[in-house]
Amino acid sequence: MRITFIVILFFALVFYELPVLISEKRKAEAIAFITLMLFAFLLCVIRQTSIETPNPLDWILHLYKPLNDIFGVR
Amino acid sequence: MSDLVNKINQFQFMLLISLFTVGNSILLLPELLYRTAYHDSWLAIIIGIGASLLINMLLLKLSQFYPDLTWVEISEKLLGKWFGGLVSVFMLFYLLYGVTVLLFLSGQFINIEIMPETPLVAFSITMAVIMVFGVRLGLVTLGRAAEIFFMLVTLLFILLLALLVPQMELTNIKPVLETPIKNIIHASFVYFSISGGPLVCFLMILPNTLRPNFKSFQLGSLIGGLFIFLTTLTCILVLGPNMQFETYPSYSIAKKVNVEDFITRIELIFAVIWFVTIYYKLALYFYATIKGFSDLFKLSKFTSISLPIAIIAVVLSTVIFPDTAYESMWLLTIYPFYSFTAGVILPILLLCAHFIKAVVSKLMVKESR
Numbered sequence: 001m002r003i004t005f006i007v008i009l010f011f012a013l014v015f016y017e018l019p020v021l022i023s024e025k026r027k028a029e030a031i032a033f034i035t036l037m038l039f040a041f042l043l044c045v046i047r048q049t050s051i052e053t054p055n056p057l058d059w060i061l062h063l064y065k066p067l068n069d070i071f072g073v074r
Numbered sequence: 075m076s077d078l079v080n081k082i083n084q085f086q087f088m089l090l091i092s093l094f095t096v097g098n099s100i101l102l103l104p105e106l107l108y109r110t111a112y113h114d115s116w117l118a119i120i121i122g123i124g125a126s127l128l129i130n131m132l133l134l135k136l137s138q139f140y141p142d143l144t145w146v147e148i149s150e151k152l153l154g155k156w157f158g159g160l161v162s163v164f165m166l167f168y169l170l171y172g173v174t175v176l177l178f179l180s181g182q183f184i185n186i187e188i189m190p191e192t193p194l195v196a197f198s199i200t201m202a203v204i205m206v207f208g209v210r211l212g213l214v215t216l217g218r219a220a221e222i223f224f225m226l227v228t229l230l231f232i233l234l235l236a237l238l239v240p241q242m243e244l245t246n247i248k249p250v251l252e253t254p255i256k257n258i259i260h261a262s263f264v265y266f267s268i269s270g271g272p273l274v275c276f277l278m279i280l281p282n283t284l285r286p287n288f289k290s291f292q293l294g295s296l297i298g299g300l301f302i303f304l305t306t307l308t309c310i311l312v313l314g315p316n317m318q319f320e321t322y323p324s325y326s327i328a329k330k331v332n333v334e335d336f337i338t339r340i341e342l343i344f345a346v347i348w349f350v351t352i353y354y355k356l357a358l359y360f361y362a363t364i365k366g367f368s369d370l371f372k373l374s375k376f377t378s379i380s381l382p383i384a385i386i387a388v389v390l391s392t393v394i395f396p397d398t399a400y401e402s403m404w405l406l407t408i409y410p411f412y413s414f415t416a417g418v419i420l421p422i423l424l425l426c427a428h429f430i431k432a433v434v435s436k437l438m439v440k441e442s443r
Contacts, residue, residue, distance in 0.1 A: 013381050017378065017381055021375075021378055024375075026373075026374070026375060026378065028371065028372065028373055028374075029373050029374070029375050029378040029379070030378075032367075032368075032371055032373055032378070032379055033378050033379055033381075033382065036379055036382035036383065036386070037381070037382045037385075039382070039386065040382045040383075040385040040386045040389070043385075043386055043389045043390075044385065044389055047389050047392065047393070053389075053393045054393075055393050055394060055396070056167075056171070056390065056394070057171075057394050057395075057404060057408075060171075060408065060412055061404070061408050064408050064411045064412060065408075067411050068407050068408060068411065
C-alpha cells in the first residue's frame with residue numbers, strides 16, 4: 001500500500017518537473033534530475049521495506065572517533 | 075538590471091545572517107550548554123561569539139578574492155578538478171547533513187511539545203514542502219520576507235523577555251566561573267559548531283549579494299549571537315538548577331510568564347519565533363546545498379534538482395537519530411569536530427592555496443622577465 005503511494009508521488013513529481021526541463025532544452029538538468037530522483041526512490045523503498053537503512057552519521061562518527069579520543073571532551 | 079533582480083542587498087543579507095545564527099540554536103543550545111558548562115554557559119556563549127566573528131573575517135576575506143564565485147567554484151579553481159571536487163563533496167555532505175538534522179529537529183520539537191500523537195515525519199514533510207517552496211521562489215523573495223519576519227521575531231522576543239523580568243533571580247548565576255575552564259571551552263566549542271561554523275554556507279550566497287562588506291556580515295552575526303546569549307541568560311536566571319530537568323528550557327521559561335493571572339501560557343509566542351528562525355536556517359542551508367550540487371555538475375538552473383534532494387533529506391531525517399541519547403552524544407562530542415573541519419579548516423586550506431598560488435605566479439612573472 002505504502003509502496004503504491006510512493007510510486008504515485010514520484011510519478012506526479014516527475015510529471016510536474018520534467019516536461020518544463022525538456023521544453024527548455026536543458027539536457028544536463030534533466031539527466032541530473034532523473035538520476036537523483038531514482039536514488040531518492042530507492043532510498044524511499046529501502047526505508048519502507050524491512051532492510052535496515054544505513055545511517056550516514058555512523059560513518060562520520062567512525063571518522064571522528066580518534067580525534068575525540070585524543071582531545072577527550074567528555 | 076538582471077544583477078539587481080537576482081541579488082539581495084546589504085540589509086537583507088544582514089538579517090538573513092542573524093536569522094540563520096539564531097536558527098535552531100535558540101531552542102537547542104541552552105540545554106546542550108547546560109550539560110557541560112552549567113550556570114556559566116553564558117560565558118561560553120561570549121567566547122563562542124568572539125570565535126565566530128574571527129571566522130567570519132576569514133570567510134569574507136576568501137569571498138573578497140573571488141566575489142563572483144561560489145564555494146564549489148572557488149575550490150575547483152584553487153585545488154584542481156579532482157581534489158577540489160573531493161573538498162566540495164565533503165562540504166555538500168556537511169550541508170545536506172545540516173538540512174537533514176534541521177528537518178528532524180523541527181519535527182521533534184512539535185512532536186514532543188505541541189502534537190504528541192502525530193508521527194514526527196509528518197512535520198518534517200510539511201517543513202520540507204515550505205522549504206522547497208521558498209527556495210524555488212528565490213533568494214530575493216526570502217530576503218524581502220526576512221525584513222518583515224525579523225521585525226516580528228524581535229518584537230516577540232523583547233515582549234517575552236520583558237514579561238519574564240519579574241521571575242529572574244540573580245542568585246542563580248552565582249558563583250560565576252565555578253565550572254572548570256575546560257568545560258567552558260568545550261561549551262563554547264559546541265556553540266561555535268551549531269551557530270558559527272554553519273555560516274560557511276554563506277559562501278554560496280555571497281555571490282548573490284550586492285557589495286557584501288565587513289560590517290553587515292559581522293553585525294548580523296553579532297545580533298544573532300545576542301539573541302542566543304539573552305535567551306540562555308534568561309533561562310539560567312529564571313530556572314536556575316531546574317534547567318537540568320527540562321528538554322527545552324527556553325520553551326518552558328515561556329510557560330512561566332504570569333502577569334497577575336491575566337497573561338499566562340504564552341509559550342506559543344516562543345514557538346512562533348522558533349518557527350521563523352528555523353525556517354530561515356533550513357531554507358538557506360537547502361539553498362546552499364542545491365546551489366552547490368548544481369555548481370558541481372555544472373547545471374545552469376539550480377532549482378531543477380530541489381525536489382529529489384528534499385526527498386532524500388526527508389528520508390534520511392527519519393534514520394539519523396535513533397534515540398535522544400545518540401542525539402546528544404552526537405551533538406556534544408562528534409559534531410563540533412565535524413563542523414570545525416567544514417567551517418574553519420577547509421576555508422583556511424583554501425586561503426592558503428590562494429596565497430601559495432599568488433606567490434608562485436609572482437615568481438613566474440619575475441623569471442619570465
